[in-house]
Amino acid sequence: MKWTDVPTGETHSAFQHFMVALGENAEVAVRRLNAEPVFAERLAAFAVNGGVEPTTSQKRAREIMGRIFGIEEAIKHFRINPNRQQLASLSEVPFSEAVLEQCKDTHVLVAVLPISILEIRGKVQDKGLFYGQDWYDKEQFANERGEVTWQLVRKTPVDNSFSKNWQEQQALLGEDDEVPTAQVMVYTIIGHFLATGERLFEKVYVRTSGVNSDGSPVYVGYFDSNGLNVNDYWDDYRVGSIGVSSSRKF
Numbered sequence: 001m002k003w004t005d006v007p008t009g010e011t012h013s014a015f016q017h018f019m020v021a022l023g024e025n026a027e028v029a030v031r032r033l034n035a036e037p038v039f040a041e042r043l044a045a046f047a048v049n050g051g052v053e054p055t056t057s058q059k060r061a062r063e064i065m066g067r068i069f070g071i072e073e074a075i076k077h078f079r080i081n082p083n084r085q086q087l088a089s090l091s092e093v094p095f096s097e098a099v100l101e102q103c104k105d106t107h108v109l110v111a112v113l114p115i116s117i118l119e120i121r122g123k124v125q126d127k128g129l130f131y132g133q134d135w136y137d138k139e140q141f142a143n144e145r146g147e148v149t150w151q152l153v154r155k156t157p158v159d160n161s162f163s164k165n166w167q168e169q170q171a172l173l174g175e176d177d178e179v180p181t182a183q184v185m186v187y188t189i190i191g192h193f194l195a196t197g198e199r200l201f202e203k204v205y206v207r208t209s210g211v212n213s214d215g216s217p218v219y220v221g222y223f224d225s226n227g228l229n230v231n232d233y234w235d236d237y238r239v240g241s242i243g244v245s246s247s248r249k250f
Contacts, residue, residue, distance in 0.1 A: 052087065061093040061109055064100040068109040069191045077194040078123055080113050082148075089148045094250045099152070103248065107152045108200075110188050114145035117186045117230065129190055131227040141210040141218055142230070146183040153180060153188045157206050157243025166207060166217050166235035169244035180247040182210030182218045186230070189223055199223050205231070206245035220245075 052071050054062070062068055071090055074080050082090075090111050093100075100109070115123075118137065121130045136142040158177075161169045170179065180188075185208050189200050205221035212218060212232040219242055222229045233239065 052082075055091045057092045058090075060097065061095070061100055064097060065104045065109045067196055068111075069188065069195055070109075070111045071113075073191060073195045074111055074113050077191060078113070078115055078120065080115060082113055086113060086148045090150060093150050095150070095152055095248065099248060103152050106156070107154050107248065108188055108192050110151045110153055110184070110191065112146055112149050112151050112184055112187055114148060115187070116145045117142040117183055119145070120186055120190055124190060124194070128225075129193065129227050131222075131229045133230060136212070136218075136230055139212055141182050141212065144181070144183055146181060146187070151180060151184055151188070152248040153184065154246045155200055157201075157204055158246050161206075161243035162204075163238045163240045164244075165238050166244075168238075169207060172244070173246055176249050177246045178249050179207070179209040180245055182208040182220060182230070184208075184247070185220050185245055186228065189220065189228060193223070205229070205239075205242045207242060208245055 052075065054070070054072070058070060062070065071082060071087065075082070093109070095103075095109075103109075124130070154177075158169065158172050161172050164172075173179070185206070193199055200223065201221040202223050205219045207217045207219045210218035214232075216232045217235050218230065218232050220228060220230050233242065
């Protein structure tokens, strides 16, 4: 259909609003839509992304990393509508190009927006992405919405972190690494799967920095066809299937 044609049906009202908003520039815009496929594609992407135009920093990070879970992906898959302040906070990716190059095969770059584990679970409840559990429904860590931030989350457990207790696992982290929260890990695992179809931590668990009401570390993983597991365990126990997660510091 040419944009010079008048739409009918349910798209008519939206088209009218679009033309009115363009005002005296409507004719120029329609000519460009008809003559320039790239312009039309950019406009369509802008609409799908909720009106978010990637910054130069974000574009460069995507070029280096390849697939990321950015603002556009969060809007699409978690149906989040970030406000201006949140978008401003994410305008600059805080990692250097050198760090991104170093981590492009081992980490996922994630634009974290405020949404709790329980809210994420609710968004995807029809997709079978969470194992059937309700023990954490009233736990504080599962209701925390987290901070607006960029995260570089490691795709695999820290090397040699299995069969070690919480203290021993933390000692394995490099000076540029830290243990992400449970919210960040669930956000990353579920979001990355929705965007790429890849299951992270499919056959292992990893501890997070989140804790339950008793103070025990929360761990997540075994994200197989039965869904993501969220559990907790005493920090002084060594378990062969529980490693530790990590992410890069700014």
